[in-house]
Amino acid sequence: MSQYEIRFSGSGGQGLILAGVIFAEAAAIYDGISSVQSQSYGPEARGGASKSEVIISDKKIQFPKATSIDICLALTQEAANKYYKDIKSTGILLVDEDFVRETPKGDFRVIKLPIVKTASEEIGKAFVANIVATGAITALANMVTYASVEKAVLSRVPKGTEDMNKRALKAGYDLAKAVM
Amino acid sequence: MSQYEIRFSGSGGQGLILAGVIFAEAAAIYDGISSVQSQSYGPEARGGASKSEVIISDKKIQFPKATSIDICLALTQEAANKYYKDIKSTGILLVDEDFVRETPKGDFRVIKLPIVKTASEEIGKAFVANIVATGAITALANMVTYASVEKAVLSRVPKGTEDMNKRALKAGYDLAKAVM
Numbered sequence: 336m337s338q339y340e341i342r343f344s345g346s347g348g349q350g351l352i353l354a355g356v357i358f359a360e361a362a363a364i365y366d367g368i369s370s371v372q373s374q375s376y377g378p379e380a381r382g383g384a385s386k387s388e389v390i391i392s393d394k395k396i397q398f399p400k401a402t403s404i405d406i407c408l409a410l411t412q413e414a415a416n417k418y419y420k421d422i423k424s425t426g427i428l429l430v431d432e433d434f435v436r437e438t439p440k441g442d443f444r445v446i447k448l449p450i451v452k453t454a455s456e457e458i459g460k461a462f463v464a465n466i467v468a469t470g471a472i473t474a475l476a477n478m479v480t481y482a483s484v485e486k487a488v489l490s491r492v493p494k495g496t497e498d499m500n501k502r503a504l505k506a507g508y509d510l511a512k513a514v515m
Numbered sequence: 516m517s518q519y520e521i522r523f524s525g526s527g528g529q530g531l532i533l534a535g536v537i538f539a540e541a542a543a544i545y546d547g548i549s550s551v552q553s554q555s556y557g558p559e560a561r562g563g564a565s566k567s568e569v570i571i572s573d574k575k576i577q578f579p580k581a582t583s584i585d586i587c588l589a590l591t592q593e594a595a596n597k598y599y600k601d602i603k604s605t606g607i608l609l610v611d612e613d614f615v616r617e618t619p620k621g622d623f624r625v626i627k628l629p630i631v632k633t634a635s636e637e638i639g640k641a642f643v644a645n646i647v648a649t650g651a652i653t654a655l656a657n658m659v660t661y662a663s664v665e666k667a668v669l670s671r672v673p674k675g676t677e678d679m680n681k682r683a684l685k686a687g688y689d690l691a692k693a694v695m
Contacts, residue, residue, distance in 0.1 A: 352536060356554070363556030373553035373579060374536070376543030399553060399580050 337392065339478050340401040343468065344386040344418040345410030350465035355387035357469055357487045358479065362391040365483035371399040384414040391478055406476055408468050409435055410450065419443075427475055429468070429511075446475070448510045454503060463503035466492075470507025474515065481508060517572065519658050520581040523648065524566040524598040525590030530645035535567035537649055537667045538659065542571040545663035551579040564594040571658055586656055588648050589615055590630065599623075607655055609648070609691075626655070628690045634683060643683035646672075650687025654695065661688060 341358060343351040352374060359372035370391040388401040403423045409415035410431045419428050419439040430438055432447035448471055454464040466488060473484045485504055492500045521538060523531040532554060539552035550571040568581040583603045589595035590611045599608050599619040610618055612627035628651055634644040646668060653664045665684060672680045 352532075356532060359554065359556055360560075363560040367558070369555075369557050371553060371555045373551060374539065375549075375551045375576070375579065376539055377549050377575070378547070380540075380543040395557070396555070398578070399555065400578075 337394070338396070339391050339476065340404045340406075341389045341391075341472060341476065342386055342401060342404050342407040342418060342421070343388070343465070343472075344384060344408060344414035345464075346383050346414065347385045349385075349410055350462065351385060351387045351410075353491060354465040354469045355389045357466075357484065357491050358472065359389045359391070360491070361473075361479045361484040361487035362389075365486050366479050368393060368479070369396055371396050373399060373401075375400075379417075382413070382417075384411065384417045386414065386418050406472055408472060410464060410468065412436065415439055429471060429475065431464075446511070446514055448507075448514070450507065450510070453506050453510060457506050458499060458503045460499065463500060466500050466503035467507035467510070470504040470509075471511035472507075473504070474508045474511035517574065518576070519571050519656065520584045520586075521569045521571075521652060521656065522566055522581060522584050522587040522598060522601070523568070523645070523652075524564060524588060524594035525644075526563050526594065527565045529565075529590055530642065531565060531567045531590075533671060534645040534649045535569045537646075537664065537671050538652065539569045539571070540671070541653075541659045541663040541667035542569075545666050546659050548573060548659070549576055551576050553579060553581075555580075559597075562593070562597075564591065564597045566594065566598050586652055588652060590644060590648065592616065595619055609651060609655065611644075626691070626694060628687075628694070630687065630690070633686050633690060637686050638679060638683045640679065643680060646680050646683035647687035647690070650684040650689075651691035652687075653684070654688045654691035 355372045359370040362368040362370040404421045406427045415435045422443045424442040426443045431450045451464045455461040535552045539550040542548040542550040584601045595615045602623045604622040606623045611630045631644045635641040
């Protein structure tokens with residue numbers, strides 16, 4: 336596979352670092368594939384959009400900066416506008432269909448899913464949108480097993496929220512499977 | 516300053532990623548200094564020791580991998596043994612004095628502080644050891660203002676724990692100031 340790069344973007348407070356950490360730990364701790372999870376903060380860090388990134392690789396990761404994105408999640412319009420640019424030509428821009436109305440154009444596939452709506456209406460808590468998105472990316476990337484991502488979710492979410500997060504992960508996975 | 520590198524190490528569950536994120540956000544969002552926060556997971560990721568890293572720089576960070584550590588925190592013996600090796604010769608190995616009994620030898624300064632004990636006895640919760648450590652590192656690094664780190668702490672900790680975390684940060688800062 337060489338190297339696979341995922342970017343999670345949206346607004347601060349949507350749990351995008353946690354989503355990245357979960358995916359990286361699923362890959363490395365449970366599936367034995369090296370990963371690096373990072374957030375870069377430049378002069379634009381004060382803005383409302385934020386991102387986190389994961390690189391997974393079957394080789395040692397020499398340069399731990401995402402430069403050729405396979406999947407870019409965008410949960411807000413501002414994040415989509417700001418962070419879609421490094422998607423590679425065979426890559427995917429995964430957007431929230433309610434919050435990203437104007438999809439950036441480019442030489443990549445666009446997938447629109449009701450991520451936040453599923454979190455708030457099906458699971459009952461908008462703040463699990465990050466886990467719904469993680470489920471969708473698990474299906475789309477097909478790089479890390481679903482069982483490993485579920486284990487990583489359960490090891491990282493607050494006690495007492497495990498069942499809700501399991502359902503959120505499954506709901507996101509099913510959303511993406513339905514459009515693949 | 517060029518580039519400054521901090522490694523937070525200990526055992527999984529000690530909140531080391533959060534400490535790294537807080538420090539990186541203090542630098543970038545509140546002090547306007549570019550930063551990268553990352554965790555690398557290699558084949559050793561299943562072990563009990565874990566780490567997170569922050570690089571801060573007044574220039575754009577080209578290679579976001581810590582290779583020449585200015586401060587390495589180690590909250591456990593296993594983490595100290597595993598992660599001290601990249602400390603540079605003018606750097607600091609900051610260890611918990613109760614949990615790291617055999618300090619690795621090298622061409623760097625060693626500072627021993629009762630980080631976990633301060634968290635559990637002075638603040639009343641061992642799990643704020645990461646914030647006590649962040650306070651100590653704020654003093655030792657002197658790269659980011661105390662006010663910025665405090666803002667970053669308050670924006671990232673769970674609602675209702677703000678006061679406890681403020682006290683933890685101050686306690687760690689004071690511990691380090693007393694030995695500088």
